[in-house]
Amino acid sequence: MxxxxxxxxxxxxxxxxxxxLSPLGAAFAAAGLQEHEAEPWFAGLLRDAFALTAAGAHPSFGELARESLLVRAHGRVADPDATAEQVLEAVRGLxxxxxxxxxxxxxxxxxxxxxxxxxxxxxxxxxxxxxxxxxxxxxxxxxxxxxxxxxxxxxxxxxxxxxxxxxxxxxxxxxxxxxxxxxxxxxxxxxxxxxxxxxxxxxxxxxxxxxxxxxxxxxxxxxxxx
Missing domain, CATH: 3.40.50.1000 (HAD superfamily/HAD-like)
Incomplete structure (x- = not known):
């Protein structure tokens, strides 16, 4: 063509x-997660969004991003909501x-x-x-x-x-x-x-x-x- x-x-x-997206690793570490988790987190977010789309849903990027961070933070940090928001703020400021x-x-x-x-x-x-x-x-x-x-x-x-x-x-x-x-x-x-x-x-x-x-x-x- x-x-x-x-x-x-x-x-x-x-x-x-x-x-x-390279600064996200440091943002993950600062929020109480592991630096190496940034790349698989984003890939997993896309995977789940594609799966939901294939199933007929129309997911919200923001909701998926937040919930997938809460899943990662569950049981690992004192305040998962604060951790998720800290990472999302970094995403918004890339x-x-x-x-x-x-x-x-x-x-x-x-x-x-x-x-x-x-x-x-x-x-x-x-x-x-x-x-x-x-x-x-x-x-x-x-x-x-x-x-x-x-x-x-x-x-x-x-x-x-x-x-x-x-x-x-x-x-x-x-x-x-x-x-x-x-x-x-x-x-x-x-x-x-x-x-x-x-x-x-x-x-x-x-x-x-x-x-x-x-x-x-x-x-x-x-x-x-x-």
């Missing part, structure tokens, strides 16, 4: 794609990756529209973009809270296209660090870019991305070259 010279709309994932601000500036300089689509709350994305200094460049911060289902259900991507007035899914490109997100968007008809900052292997079981890039700046450069 060949990309057009420039997508009409670039849809950016938020959690891990824009936000840097920094952007270093390439995010320049990447979004470069994308919008190409003349394409840029929006975000997150499984988390829109307010979290808005705050993150504000910390990056590019909130004014992002047209909309979309959340699956307003969609029929979580990503990677195809309805979530189609909801974003409908909200942005894009009738042809092929005119939009989703950029994400998660192969499952790339796979879902591809199956919904969007063009895709896998943001691989770590030099990882893309799983063969997922639908391949149209582009593999090392950063959002690299994405803008690749689109400009086309």
């Amino acid at each position: 060949s990309l057009p010279p420039l997508p009409a709309l670039v849809v950016l994932d938020v959690n891990e794609t824009l936000s840097d 920094p952007p990756h270093p390439d995010v601000a320049d990447g979004i500036r470069a994308l919008t300089a190409l003349g394409t529209r840029v929006v975000t689509l997150s499984n988390g709350p829109a307010a979290t994305a808005e705050a993150l973009l504000g910390r990056a200094g590019v909130a004014d460049l992002v047209e909309r911060t979309l959340s699956v809270d307003d969609a029929p289902a979580w990503k990677p259900d195809r309805r979530s991507y189609l909801h974003a296209l409908d909200a942005c007035g894009v009738g042809d899914a092929g005119e939009a490109l989703l950029a994400a660090v998660h192969p499952w997100d790339v796979d879902g968007a591809r199956r919904a008809g969007l063009r895709t870019a896998w943001v691989d900052r770590r030099g990882s292997r893309y799983p063969a079981y997922a639908a391949p991305a149209d582009l593999t890039v090392t950063s959002l700046v690299d994405l803008a450069d690749r689109l400009r070259a086309r």
Whole structure:
């Protein structure tokens, strides 16, 4: 599948794609848990959300995040509620990756529209973009809270296209660090870019991305070259 010279709309994932989760380990430790628990906690949160979605539910990111932290903290800390809130506050205040601000500036300089689509709350994305200094460049911060289902259900991507007035899914490109997100968007008809900052292997079981890039700046450069 060949990309057009420039997508009409670039849809950016938020959690891990824009936000840097690396400070969460220290936040877990400060809250009375173990530093190494941060990554499996987030992966488990997504797993349970996907399972609930497959069962027909429409879970709240905030409620899932809080309850999964309470489960981990149960019997281990004196005040599980305080522990959960301390970690959630860290989640809400995560920094952007270093390439995010320049990447979004470069994308919008190409003349394409840029929006975000997150499984988390829109307010979290808005705050993150504000910390990056590019909130004014992002047209909309979309959340699956307003969609029929979580990503990677195809309805979530189609909801974003409908909200942005894009009738042809092929005119939009989703950029994400998660192969499952790339796979879902591809199956919904969007063009895709896998943001691989770590030099990882893309799983063969997922639908391949149209582009593999090392950063959002690299994405803008690749689109400009086309």
